Amino acid sequence: MTDGSLVPARLLVFRVGTLACAAEVDQVREILPRLPTTRIPGAPPVVAGLVNVRGTLVTVVEGWRALGLPPPPSPPTSSLEGALGSTLILELGAAGTRGGEAENGSQKLIGFTVDEVLDMLAAGDHTLEDRQGLPGVDPTLVRAVGRRNGELFIVLDIAALLGPVLTS
Numbered sequence: 491m492t493d494g495s496l497v498p499a500r501l502l503v504f505r506v507g508t509l510a511c512a513a514e515v516d517q518v519r520e521i522l523p524r525l526p527t528t529r530i531p532g533a534p535p536v537v538a539g540l541v542n543v544r545g546t547l548v549t550v551v552e553g554w555r556a557l558g559l560p561p562p563p564s565p566p567t568s569s570l571e572g573a574l575g576s577t578l579i580l581e582l583g584a585a586g587t588r589g590g591e592a593e594n595g596s597q598k599l600i601g602f603t604v605d606e607v608l609d610m611l612a613a614g615d616h617t618l619e620d621r622q623g624l625p626g627v628d629p630t631l632v633r634a635v636g637r638r639n640g641e642l643f644i645v646l647d648i649a650a651l652l653g654p655v656l657t658s
Contacts, residue, residue: 499515501514501515503610504607505608514648518580535552537549553603558626581597600655631647632646
């Protein structure tokens with residue numbers, strides 16, 4: 491990416507299925523263990539349900555469904571184990587806001603399930619390239635492609651990926 495304004499300063503890298511993805515750290519409010527959800531009748535399949543995060547109801551999206559990936563293997567049967575992975579609580583603000591600080595309280599929280607959180611990268615720890623040649627991934631959901639320890643990851647456009655869920 492040649493436009494310096496598009497290069498995020500810090501990225502959180504995570505895995506959804508076999509796909510390594512990243513989101514700008516400024517959009518990540520917190521990382522929680524995978525939370526049990528309450529299903530919402532009539533919600534689209536991409537929505538896992540609702541969770542209560544310190545008094546705030548947050549819609550949780552299944553990461554693999556949102557990215558169009560195959561379903562994960564069956565979760566463990568032990569109720570003590572719970573579901574594996576993490577729930578990222580992400581902030582979606584109005585267009586052009588920085589760090590989720592939207593004007594007039596238009597910031598929204600949404601959960602996104604991931605299989606594993608891998609790393610946090612600072613500017614200079616990664617190289618970003620244009621989003622060309624990504625088989626199996628909708629290019630409208632990808633801001634850039636990066637490399638971490640020789641492995642490719644995609645920088646997700648969180649607003650394009652999750653914004654439609656909030657409006658449905």
